[in-house]
Amino acid sequence: MVNKKCIIRLSRYKSALQRLKALGFVKVFSGNLADAAGVTSSQVRKDFSLFGITGNRRGGYSVDELIAKILEILGKNELQRVVLVGAGNIGTALMRYKGFESGGIKIVAAFDIDPEKINRRSELPVLPLEEFADFVKQNSVRVGILAVPDIAAHHVSELMIRSGIMGILNFAPIQLRGADKVIINNINLEVELENLIYFVNAMQKTGQIE
Amino acid sequence: MVNKKCIIRLSRYKSALQRLKALGFVKVFSGNLADAAGVTSSQVRKDFSLFGITGNRRGGYSVDELIAKILEILGKNELQRVVLVGAGNIGTALMRYKGFESGGIKIVAAFDIDPEKINRRSELPVLPLEEFADFVKQNSVRVGILAVPDIAAHHVSELMIRSGIMGILNFAPIQLRGADKVIINNINLEVELENLIYFVNAMQKTGQIE
DNA sequence: GAGTATTTGATATTTTTTTCACAACAATTT
DNA sequence: AAATTGTTGTGAAAAAAATATCAAATACTC
Ligand SMILES: NC(=O)c1ccc[n+]([C@@H]2O[C@H](COP(=O)([O-])OP(=O)(O)OC[C@H]3O[C@@H](n4cnc5c(N)ncnc54)[C@H](O)[C@@H]3O)[C@@H](O)[C@H]2O)c1
Ligand SMILES: NC(=O)c1ccc[n+]([C@@H]2O[C@H](COP(=O)([O-])OP(=O)(O)OC[C@H]3O[C@@H](n4cnc5c(N)ncnc54)[C@H](O)[C@@H]3O)[C@@H](O)[C@H]2O)c1
Numbered sequence: 001m002v003n004k005k006c007i008i009r010l011s012r013y014k015s016a017l018q019r020l021k022a023l024g025f026v027k028v029f030s031g032n033l034a035d036a037a038g039v040t041s042s043q044v045r046k047d048f049s050l051f052g053i054t055g056n057r058r059g060g061y062s063v064d065e066l067i068a069k070i071l072e073i074l075g076k077n078e079l080q081r082v083v084l085v086g087a088g089n090i091g092t093a094l095m096r097y098k099g100f101e102s103g104g105i106k107i108v109a110a111f112d113i114d115p116e117k118i119n120r121r122s123e124l125p126v127l128p129l130e131e132f133a134d135f136v137k138q139n140s141v142r143v144g145i146l147a148v149p150d151i152a153a154h155h156v157s158e159l160m161i162r163s164g165i166m167g168i169l170n171f172a173p174i175q176l177r178g179a180d181k182v183i184i185n186n187i188n189l190e191v192e193l194e195n196l197i198y199f200v201n202a203m204q205k206t207g208q209i210e
Numbered sequence: 211m212v213n214k215k216c217i218i219r220l221s222r223y224k225s226a227l228q229r230l231k232a233l234g235f236v237k238v239f240s241g242n243l244a245d246a247a248g249v250t251s252s253q254v255r256k257d258f259s260l261f262g263i264t265g266n267r268r269g270g271y272s273v274d275e276l277i278a279k280i281l282e283i284l285g286k287n288e289l290q291r292v293v294l295v296g297a298g299n300i301g302t303a304l305m306r307y308k309g310f311e312s313g314g315i316k317i318v319a320a321f322d323i324d325p326e327k328i329n330r331r332s333e334l335p336v337l338p339l340e341e342f343a344d345f346v347k348q349n350s351v352r353v354g355i356l357a358v359p360d361i362a363a364h365h366v367s368e369l370m371i372r373s374g375i376m377g378i379l380n381f382a383p384i385q386l387r388g389a390d391k392v393i394i395n396n397i398n399l400e401v402e403l404e405n406l407i408y409f410v411n412a413m414q415k416t417g418q419i420e
Numbered sequence: 421g422a423g424t425a426t427t428t429g430a431t432a433t434t435t436t437t438t439t440c441a442c443a444a445c446a447a448t449t450t
Numbered sequence: 451a452a453a454t455t456g457t458t459g460t461g462a463a464a465a466a467a468a469t470a471t472c473a474a475a476t477a478c479t480c
Contacts, residue, residue, distance in 0.1 A: 001416070005467085007408050011401040012385065029427065038385055041427095042469050049429065057428040057475040074404050075411045082403065089306045093299035094399070099383065103400050105407075142410050143403065166413060167406035169399075173309065175222065175248060183409045185402050189304070189379075190313050191221040192395050193292065193353065194284050196377035197315075198217050199393045200352050201285045203376060206211070215437085239457065251457095252439055259459060267445045267458045 002050055007074075009047055012037040014070045021063050029060040076104045083141050083165075084110040085156050086148035087117045087126045090171050094145060095124055107145070109135055113152075129156075133163040143167040150174050157184075212260055217284075219257055222247040224280045231273050239270040286314045293351050293375075294320040295366050296358035297327045297336045300381050304355060305334055317355070319345055323362075339366075343373040353377040360384050367394075 016036035020028055030041040030048075037044070048054070048061075053069050055061035071077060082100075084091055087110045094100075095110055110126045112118065119126045127135065135141070144165040148156050153172035160168060161179050168184045170176050173191075178184040226246035230238055240251040240258075247254070258264070263279050265271035281287060292310075294301055297320045304310075305320055320336045322328065329336045337345065345351070354375040358366050363382035370378060371389050378394045380386050383401075388394040 001409075001412060003467085004405060004409075007405050008401055010408075011398075011404050015383070015385075031427085040469060042471095043467095045427095045429065046468080055428060056477085058426050058477050059475095060427070073408070075407045076404070080403075080407050089303035093303040096299045100400060100403070103404075105400065105403050142414075143406050145403075167410040169402055169406055173225070175225075181413055183406060183413070185406055187397065187399070187402065188221075189397070190310060190315065191218060192379055192397065193290075193310070193315050193355075194221050194286070194313070195214060195217050196353050196379055196393060196395055197285045197290050198220075198283070199211075199214075200377040202211060203391055203393070204352075213436085241457090250439065252441095253437095255457095255459065256438080265458060266447090268447055268456055270457070 006047055006050065009037065009039065009043070010051075010070055010074060012039075013044065013047075014067065014074065017063055017067045017070070021067065025063050027060045028063050028066065030055075033061075078104075080105045080143065081108045081139065081141050082106065082143045082145060083108060083132075083136060084145040084147060085112070085129070085132065085160065086110075086146065086152075086171075087112040087114075088147060088149075091145075091147040094147070108139065108141065111135075129159075132159060136160075136163040136165060141165070144169070146170045146172060146176075148172060216257055216260065219247065219249060219253070220261075220280055220284060222249075223254070223257075224277065224284065227273055227277045227280070231277065235273050237270045238273050238276065240265075243271075288314075290315045290353065291318045291349065291351050292316065292353045292355060293318060293342075293346060294355045294357060295322070295339070295342065295370065296320075296356065296362075296381075297322040297324075298357060298359075301355075301357040304357065318349065318351065321345075339369075342369060346370075346373040346375060351375070354379070356380045356382060356386075358382060 013033055016033055017028065020036065030044040034041040034044045051073055082105060084094060084107050087095065091110060095107060100106065107124060110124065111129045111132045112126055113129045117126050118128055142165060144160050146153060146156060146160065146168050150172045153170065153174050153176065157168060157176050161182050166182055168176065168182065170184055170186045173188050176184045176186065223243055226243055227238065230246065240254040244251040244254045261283055292315055294304060294317050297305065301320060305317060310316065317334060320334065321339045321342045322336055323339045327336050328338055352375060354370050356363060356366060356370065356378050360382045363380065363384050363386065367378060367386050371392050376392055378386065378392065380394055380396045383398050386394045386396065
């Protein structure tokens with residue numbers, strides 16, 4: 001199986017291509033895409049070859065075909081339904097965000113233990129956590145966002161996995177131990193800031209970057 | 211200069227160590243830390259040697275010393291002041307989050323162009339964007355969080371850089387072009403979800419992971 | 421329609437990152 | 451105090467990732 005970085009680059013190529021398409025481009029060369037995505041042209045062609053994406057020698061790639069192929073690889077042909085646990089600060093921000101839907105991702109329901117947060121009427125309902133397993137099974141959702149406090153994160157992740165969730169985007173600042181056949185992407189904002197701070201400090205000391 | 215992944219591992223070691231300390235551990239071996247952080251013991255020792263962190267042969271490392279050294283490397287000896295631009299969904303979630311402060315990071319001010327968002331009275335004031343440059347210079351802040359809509363992101367990033375910001379944590383779904391001596395960490399949540407979806411789909415097809 | 425210029429796709433090379441392996445050493449036992 | 455055990459620190463090896471190279475293909479020019 002290909003590695004994570006490679007799929008992230010595919011997402012980048014996709015965005016770049018959509019931008020190029022909007023600008024009227026009909027075909028594109030690996031070099032153009034490379035520039036737009038901030039990588040080398042070799043990298044672009046290497047990535048494509050991994051997925052069996054081919055172009056025309058000297059003719060480059062058709063923008064439309066390329067977009068279609070990448071969308072298919074990324075599973076963007078069908079709307080991807082996602083659930084959210086923890087309708088707090090981060091959870092609410094995500095629920096309000098309109099950008100996911102234009103990208104074919106829809107948060108279909110949120111879950112919380114706080115009775116105050118429950119709201120069945122909303123277009124994006126917030127349901128009690130007890131209903132999580134049933135909902136996920138009935139709607140065969142496979143991806144979930146975890147936005148609960150760190151103390152609850154482990155417990156909730158187990159519930160998610162038990163209910164059939166296979167991919168978790170975790171915002172809690174703990175390293176979740178993924179079960180077999182479950183993939184977990186951790187977003188740790190404090191670590192990201194720490195990282196930035198380290199490099200800024202290092203840069204100020206040495207005047208150098210990377 | 212060391213690479214980003216390595217610093218991220220340092221952050222992980224730090225968290226693991228703090229957990230171990232809370233559990234009463236006084237010393238620790240590279241193997242323990244490796245398990246706690248999900249890496250190999252060689253990796254731990256290699257990382258440490260990069261920063262000149264040494265332990266005692268056969269005696270392992272003193273938890274307290276190790277924590278102190280890592281905190282110093284990560285610049286956590288002093289409170290790190292950070293600014294935020296864009297007091298919208300994500301921005302507000304970040305402003306309300308209490309977890310940063312316990313980690314020595316403090317959002318000292320937020321900025322927005324929407325007059326409705328301005329609030330000078332709050333403990334964490336939201337100020338008009340026009341005051342950004344002065345504020346940053348006067349308070350010599352070097353790290354900023356960018357949480358404005360994608361269309362505004364490029365413009366705001368330039369303002370930030372011009373004002374002296376050297377590290378940007380960017381939430382807008384565009385690839386910011388970092389100037390010289392400026393480091394940018396992009397958080398692209400849609401890409402993260404896309405990634406998850408890809409691997410979940412791939413796993414369902416092949417029954418395999420990685 | 422031949423010739424030329426340019427780009428892909430595959431392979432080779434280089435660079436980076438991770439893991440291995442083990443000498444050096446220090447605590448503990450005998 | 452000698453032997454033993456267990457852990458570090460590091461240079462060497464391996465693995466993984468990125469980049470360079472170049473023959474083959476093909477679009478374009480004249
Ligand atoms: N808000 C931020 O900017 C931010 C930044 C970095 C990390 N995080 C992390 O993201 C997570 C969420 O942060 P937040 O600020 O949104 O927290 P929050 O306290 O605002 O929201 C947490 C929500 O989870 C709900 N909850 C608690 N336990 C639950 C459970 N067992 N099952 C279901 N729901 C439960 C709570 O009722 C609440 O609505 C935390 O782990 C936090 O550390 C947040
Ligand atoms: N909310 C999410 O869950 C989410 C998810 C993924 C990505 N993002 C990205 O994060 C960014 C912020 O998202 P959001 O949902 O918080 O948006 P939002 O619209 O809620 O907030 C944006 C804020 O930025 C302010 N703003 C606009 N232009 C500005 C400018 N030039 N200078 C200063 N402030 C300005 C607005 O007044 C508003 O308060 C966007 O780029 C979005 O694509 C958000």
